[in-house]
C-alpha cells in the first residue's frame with residue numbers, strides 16, 4: 001500500500017522532465033460483490049473474459065500506460081472487493097487520491113442497482129467534499145431473456161448523480177458499449193481535466209492500451 005501511495009505522491013509533487021515521468025491517474029471500480037468488477041478489469045487489461053473468479057480480497061491493482069493525444073499517462077485501476085468483510089479495512093485507501101470512479105452494477109440483478117446509493121454515499125464520506133468524477137456502468141448486458149434493470153431508469157439515476165451511463169459486458173463487449181472505449185474516453189477527459197458528464201459512447205477503433213503490470217494487496 002505504501003508503495004502505491006508514495007508513487008502517487010511522487011508523480012504529483014516532484015518536478016522533473018515531463019517526458020520521463022508519466023502522470024498517474026487512479027481509477028477505482030466499486031459495486032456489489034458479483035457484478036463483474038474483476039471481469040471488467042481483466043477484460044481491460046488482457047482483452048479476455050474469465051468465467052470463474054473468486055471474490056476479490058482487499059484490492060487488485062493493475063497499471064498500464066496509455067498513449068493519449070501524444071502523452072503517455074499511467075492508469076492505475078483499483079479493482080475493489082464488493083464483500084464487506086473483504087473490504088472494510090481498505091475503504092479509506094480505495095478513495096484516497098482517486099481521480100475517477102466506475103460504479104458498477106449487474107443489469108440482471110436489481111439489488112445491485114438498488115445498492116448504488118450506498119456506494120455513492122460511501123464515496124462522498126471518504127472524499128471530503130471533493131466530487132470525484134464518476135461513471136455508471138451496467139455490466140452483463142450479454143445476458144438476454146432474464147429480467148433486467150431498465151436502461152431508462154439507470155440513465156435517469158446516472159443523470160441525477162451527474163454521471164455518464166454505459167451498459168457493457170465483460171464477457172461479450174460487442175453486446176454493449178465497449179469497456180476499452182469507455183476507459184480510453186475517461187482517460188482522455190482526465191488528461192485534459194475535462195468533466196466526464198457528456199462522454200460520448202461507441203467511439204470505435206481507439207488504440208488498445210498496453211499491459212504494464214499487475215499486483216495484489218489484501219492488507
Ligand SMILES: Nc1nc2c(ncn2[C@@H]2O[C@H](COP(=O)(O)OP(=O)(O)OP(=O)(O)O)[C@@H](O)[C@H]2O)c(=O)[nH]1
Nearest residue numbers: 033034035036037038039051053056082140170171
Ligand atoms: N454473463 C456474464 N457474466 C459475467 C460478466 N462479468 C462477470 N460475470 C460473471 O459474474 C461472476 C462474478 O464476477 P466478478 O468479476 O468476480 O465479480 P466482482 O464484482 O469482482 O465480485 P467481488 O470481487 O466479490 O466484489 C463471475 O462468475 C463472472 O463469470 C459479464 O459481462 N457477463
Ligand SMILES: [Mg+2]
Nearest residue numbers: 037038055056
Ligand atoms: Mg472481484
